Structure formats: C-alpha cells, structure tokens
Amino acid sequence: MQDKQTQTPKKGFDLKQLTKSRGFSAFTAALLAIALGLIFGFIVMILANPDKAISGFRYVLVGGLGRFGDVLYFATPIMMTGLAVGFAFRMGLFNIGASGQYTMGMFFALYVGFMWDLPNGIHWVVAILAGMLGGMLWGIIPGLFKAFLNVNEVITSIMFNYIGMYLVDMIIQGNGVIYIASKSRTNYLPSTVQIPSLGITGSNVNLGIIFAIIIAIALFIVLERTTFGYELKATGFNKYAADYAGMKGKRNIVLTMVIAGGLAGMGGAFAILAPSAIAGSSMTYEPINIIAANGFNGIAVALLGSSNPIGIIFSATFISHIQRGGTLANLVGYKPEIIDIVIAVIIYFSAFAMIMNAAIGRFIKARINKRHQKTEKEAK
C-alpha cells in the first residue's frame, strides 16, 4: 500500500498517477470501510444510550492515544495473526484457523516457559520459537489436507480451531505446574521467559512489537523479491495458470500454511510471554473453552491492510487503537463488545469496498464530465 506512494515523488508529485495505482485504491477502500464501520458503531451507541453516545464515541476514536504503549502491546498478537491470514490470502487460501494456530503457539510457549529450565536470556527466545513450532504444527495439517486430499481449508481450519482449543484447555487443566485450579487460570510465568520490556511505564509493550514489525518487513521482501513469493502470488491470481507454468502448487500450499501457522503461533507466544506492568506477575490464560478472538481479529487486520505486510502493520495498530478506545468507553457505560461489532462491520464492508470505491469514483467522474460538458455547451 505504501510502496507506490513513495515511488512517485521522484518525478514530482503526480496526483493522477497516484490515484490510479492499485495501492491507493486499496487504501481508500480501507478508509471507506473503516468510516462505515465507525458510523455503524456510533449508531449502535446512540441506540443503546443516546445521552452518552458522543462522549463514548470520543473515547473510541481518540482514547487510545493516551495509552500508546498499550496500543502497541495489544497490536502485537493481532499483527501476527493478521500476517498469518494475509500471507495465506495472497495465495488464495483463507486461513480462518489463525485462532487455533495462535492458541497452539501460546500453549507451546507456556509449556516451555514452565517445564523447561533454561538460562536467562535464552529462555524467552526458545519459548517464542516453541510457539512458532506449535503454530506451524496446527497450520501444516489443513495445508496437507488441502494439498493432497482437496479438502476446503476453511472447514478444516475451523475444525482445528475447536480441536486445538479443547486440546490445549484439557492439557493445561491437567498440568499442576501450569494451572492453578482454585483461580481457574494459569500460573505466573517465571521472569526468565518474559520478553524484555521496552520500558514504557504503565504498559506491557515489549520487544515483541519490534519483532512483529521486522517479520512483517521480511514477509514483504519475501513476497515482492523472491521466487517463492512470486509463485505464491501467481497461484493466488490464477491457480491453473500457475500449475501450467510448472509451479509446484501442492508444495506451495503446504509451505504457505506452515508459514502462516508459524506466524500465528508466534503471535500467541508474544501475547502470553509479555512482561507484566506489575512486578512478580505475568500474563495468564484461562482455559474456559472459548476460541481465541485474536485469530478472528487477524482476519479484520489482514483485510484492512489488503493482505500487504506493510499495510498490516498499520491496520493492526489501528484495530488495537480502537479496541483500547472501546475498553475506555466502558467508563461511560458502554461494553467493549461495541468494538467487535465495529470490526465485524469493517470486514463486511471491506469485502466489497473496492467495488464500492470504484462505483463512487465512477459517479464522481461522471459528475465532473457532466459539468465539463455543461460548461463547454455554455461556452458555445
């Protein structure tokens, strides 16, 4: 989304060329979807409680600014799941299983955190890698099913969301070291396994966000500059043409799902291994048989960023920003679920925002042309 915009200034700022580029229309489409989502959210707020709607909506819009550290902390996992969904999307795969991969990654990281005794400085790195491995494991199975058995990846990855969730909850509940039954949550992680903090007071923001951004940039390079990335995009554009050109479709499907799973798994690790703002505690997980929401939010992030890794950095930050705002809107009586509604509406509209965008563009152009013709006629 950003690449085209930075290239143009070389020959002077050319607005026409800029507005015609694909990246620009994806960007405006995303803005349109966001605007419609926010308007819908505002309407729901008015319906729910007209008196507080404006102050609540202000929290949603700008509330996150005062807590930028938290925004970045909560952006980290959804950036990773967003990359997991977006990366698979470029190949034409809809990785709805990011939730399961995320949960698996989180569990693997937890397991290494509690059960392995490693020296300070290495422990958290190993835990992150373990999380990646867990996610990969949960990504490869739908990939294999898709590639060799022709099973729709959407159904399999949904099933794996449930299987993973039940499995993880069961194992955690059965493990006395990890789980505290009386508090129905996991124990506090040892400090050696927590990712070093970035030192912003009052927030959990840590090195994870830096890693996530580096990974996003690396993925961008993979997609734009490598043969694998080219094959991946070609398969996404036209599967049959790619097959005909001799690209190894099956291998690429499995590889894509493994990478996507690894990304989501790292997201889970980043979320659970974060240092806590309160000394002596850590992030915890409650095994209450609910599918991780961060996986589904990843779909929103990927769509908003039009599956471009650089775009996803920004869209994840934005979604996290309004989520923080939604939590703050609780102060005037609104429930944070309002943001889930806004996100769902954003996804709904971004599914056809490109088309709508083009329609609006045509409409405006037609109006301008009409006016043009009118003035020409009057001139005659």
Added chain:
Amino acid sequence: MDTIYYLIQNMLPVAIPLLLVALGGMFSERSGVINIGLEGIMLFGAFFGALFVFTIQGAGIDAQLVLLMGMVVAALAGFVYSLLLSFAAVTMKADQTITGTSLNMLIPAAVLLFSKMFFNSDGITTNMGFFIRKMPVLGDIPVLGPMFFQKTYLTVIIGFVILIISVIIFYKTKFGLRLRACGEHPQAADSVGINVYFMRYAGVSLSGILGGIGGFFYSVGILDGNINGHSGVAGFGFLALAVMIFGQWKPIRIMFAALFFAFLRTLAYSIALIPFLNDLGINQTYYKMLPYVATMVVLAFTSKKSRAPKAEGIPYDKAKR
C-alpha cells in the same frame, strides 16, 4: 435397551438443528453462494427466538404454541440477516467467504452487548418448559414410541416435516430445478431466461430461514430455551457445513450425516451414563473433540470425489462468459 432409548432420545434434538442448517446450506450452495455465515445466522435466529420466548413467557400460552411462534420469529430473523449476505455476495459481487465470516463475528458481539446492557448477563435465560415427557397416542407405540415420541421436543417432528418439504421443493418443483441450475451453470440458466440473481437471493434466503429455525431449535433442544453470546451455538453452523459436504449436497444423505454427527456428540456428552465407555477412563474432553475430528476424517475420505456445485463461490456477472 434403556441406553439405546436414551441415546436416541438425546440424539434427535441435536440432529435436528444440524439437519435444518445443513439443508439451508444446501439451498444456498446449490444456488451458487457459499454460506459460511450459517453460524451467525443460527445465533441470530436463536437470539430472537429466545427473546420472543422471554417476552411472552408470562402470558400463560401453551409452551408448544410458543415454540411454533418462536420458530416463525427465528425464521424471519434469519431471513432478514441472510439478506446482508445475499446483498454483498449477489448484488455487490463481494467475496462470499469473507462476508460470511463478518456475519459470524458480528452476532456474538451484538448478543453480548445487548444482553449485558439490558439483562446484565451474557445471554437470555428463559423459563419455558418445551420438554415433552410423552406425546399422546404416538408415545404408546411399542419400541418406536419411546424412541421418537417420549422425552423429546416438538422440534424433532417439525424438523422431519421440513426435511420432507425441502426434498419436494428441491427435486419436484420448477423452482428447485432452476435453483440447482444456477449453482451448476448460471450462464446457461440465464440464457434460458432464469433470473440468476433472484434465484441466488432465494437460495440464500432459504438458508437464512432454515438457519434461523435451526438456531432456535438448537437453543430449545440443547440449551433448554436459553442462549448465550459467549458459547453461541458452539460451532454448529460450521459442523452443519461439514454435514452438508458429507451429505454431498443432497437432502436425504444430509439427514444421515446429521444423525451420524449428532450421535457422536450425544455419545461425547453422555459418557458417564454408558458404563462400558465410562470404565475406559478416557478424559471427557477427547469425546468433546470427537465430532470435529470425525469431520476431518470424513472430509478426508469424501472430498476427493466431491460433488460440489460447480459455480459455488463465484459471483455471477452477466458480462463474463
């Protein structure tokens, strides 16, 4: 024998939502629109059905009549909600999978928001007793009586009636034939004067109606008339899609597939009551995973020779030939 009666009595109320929702998915996909939003449609129908029951439960109307009225409300709700999908997928030619996903995400959040703001809980709790201990006359039939007409819900009978109606509509009417044509080759259908857009709207709307009813029947038959935004319908919309694929997009096969899945799930939740399985001492969670694992296994074996509608998932564009 008692265990068998018990399993069947508990299996049927579970099978009916799966059956209805899978039939809905079938109508939608055979018209050419992938409806992955069934989970959301179910919850939407269940929510409005439960809300209706909640508002009317004090009026002293017979429970079975309330059930029928709630069914109509749920069907209407599902229909309205499915219009969002048909508008995006048919009129706006948007990606059907993404649209369906957004519909799935919207409803749990909306239900939670609404329930938290107005009921101060995570869902709606009703105290209407829909359970039927024994149906008159029919319940006295030996063997079949205890299986189908005792300790059950009215939803079971309605479900099978809807199945029969669906089969007739699907195979014996002009409408059904046209609907199927639109899912296989919309261009050909269009060339003989069938309005593809209308047929696809009709297919999705039918899936909305059946999805809404299925959701309400889920809330009646499994949750005892309650609904909760957190657990929703526990992936039944997705399971129904698997049932539909397992049933190869054909109504009678879908029925058998639904019964199969319902049997697995019932088994999973009644381990403690079946002595020989309880003695194995396997963690109950394994059984809870069973329906989902079974889906994977079943799909692995059936997908190779899959008979999916040819044009499903592709927005119909008159300009493209």
